[in-house]
Amino acid sequence: MSDTKILDFTSKRKEVVEQRRRSFERVLFQNFLGVYSVIDTNDTIYPISLIDVSPIGCLIQVPSNLEKNQKLEFDSEVSLRLYFTKQSYIPALVKIKHAVEYVDDHGHTFMRYGCEFDQSIASFDALKSFVEFVYKFAEHSTIDKGDLKVFYL
Numbered sequence: 001m002s003d004t005k006i007l008d009f010t011s012k013r014k015e016v017v018e019q020r021r022r023s024f025e026r027v028l029f030q031n032f033l034g035v036y037s038v039i040d041t042n043d044t045i046y047p048i049s050l051i052d053v054s055p056i057g058c059l060i061q062v063p064s065n066l067e068k069n070q071k072l073e074f075d076s077e078v079s080l081r082l083y084f085t086k087q088s089y090i091p092a093l094v095k096i097k098h099a100v101e102y103v104d105d106h107g108h109t110f111m112r113y114g115c116e117f118d119q120s121i122a123s124f125d126a127l128k129s130f131v132e133f134v135y136k137f138a139e140h141s142t143i144d145k146g147d148l149k150v151f152y153l
Contacts, residue, residue: 020138025052034083035060049110050082055131057094057116061102064109072096072113080115082127090126093118 029035035050037060049061060080062072072078076096081089098114117124 017139020141023138025134036081036083036089037062037078045081051112053131053134055128057097057114058092059112059114061110061112064111071111072099074099077118078113078115082130090130091121091123092127093121 029050033050035048036045037048048063050058051061052059058080074096078094078096080092080094082092083089094115094117096113097116100112102110102112104110117127119128
């Protein structure tokens with residue numbers, strides 16, 4: 001038997017699509033999509049960062065100074081607002097499933113929470129479609145390299 005390695009194109013393609021999805025999410029979440037949450041006991045609404053999203057949940061990041069040293073408890077419910085315009089948002093209800101302290105490259109401390117979506121609320125259908133769009137965009141999008149050729153259908 002030879003030592004020839006067989007390339008698994010399917011897994012490599014999935015890996016590339018996953019990298020593109022995460023890259024697209026970073027751009028989308030940092031530049032276009034505002035996420036706000038009611039977290040503290042005074043029902044104060046403040047911005048948080050949406051780091052990652054999947055069909056079953058999301059990863060959010062809360063600056064430590066906004067959190068006032070209050071940690072979200074495991075299995076506690078949090079209301080999220082995913083804003084697509086300045087006034088309109090999709091409400092989401094999540095349960096905290098994971099928490100970890102995170103320090104960025106600039107030395108700023110955050111709490112990152114892994115959350116599970118409550119799929120029973122009516123707005124989950126819109127959220128599910130949004131997540132599907134993010135995945136499909138990563139799979140089918142191309143990078144504009146300044147080509148002069150225009151493709152018509």
